[in-house]
Amino acid sequence: MAASLLRAARGPSSSFFRANLIAAARPQPLAARAGLVAPSMLALAGSKSFSTTTRMRSEHQEETFEEFTARYEKEFDGVQDVFELQRNLNNAFAYDLVPSPSVLAAALKAARRVNDFPTAVRIFEGVKAKVENKGQYQQYLDELKPLREELGIVLKEDLYPEEQQ
Known part of the structure; x- marks a missing residue:
């Protein structure tokens, strides 16, 4: 009332x-x-409470593949823990390109340095997902074979041969 x-x-x-x-x-x-x-x-x-501003444009210039490679080699050389390693890998694989073998070598060395075997194996799974065909994947494997043997990194295909497709 x-x-x-x-x-x-x-x-x-x-x-x-x-x-x-x-x-x-x-x-x-x-x-x-x-x-x-x-x-x-x-x-x-129709509400005016939502923002009507335009999207901000990036002030960064596009980087070349060589600049990308140099930047990520430097990033992986400075990795001190597993979180940094995985964050840098996620960032590197997020681009519309396959990282160069030198970037992958730096990532593998960083994985060994922080004693993260599973991530080292997963690097090759990421490469396999990013390349266009099996021939390109085989080229990466051939290029990185000496480093894989030196660091003691086996492939998922070698660990689980029955799951091959």
């Missing part, structure tokens, strides 16, 4: 009605007229 007395004393709220009148006066988007968008989504789209 007390709540109804307070409402009566203040009078009806006009902000709700004003918002509906403004929304009704706006032309509806084509998707709304076709019934493709829910009315609740239209109310959100």
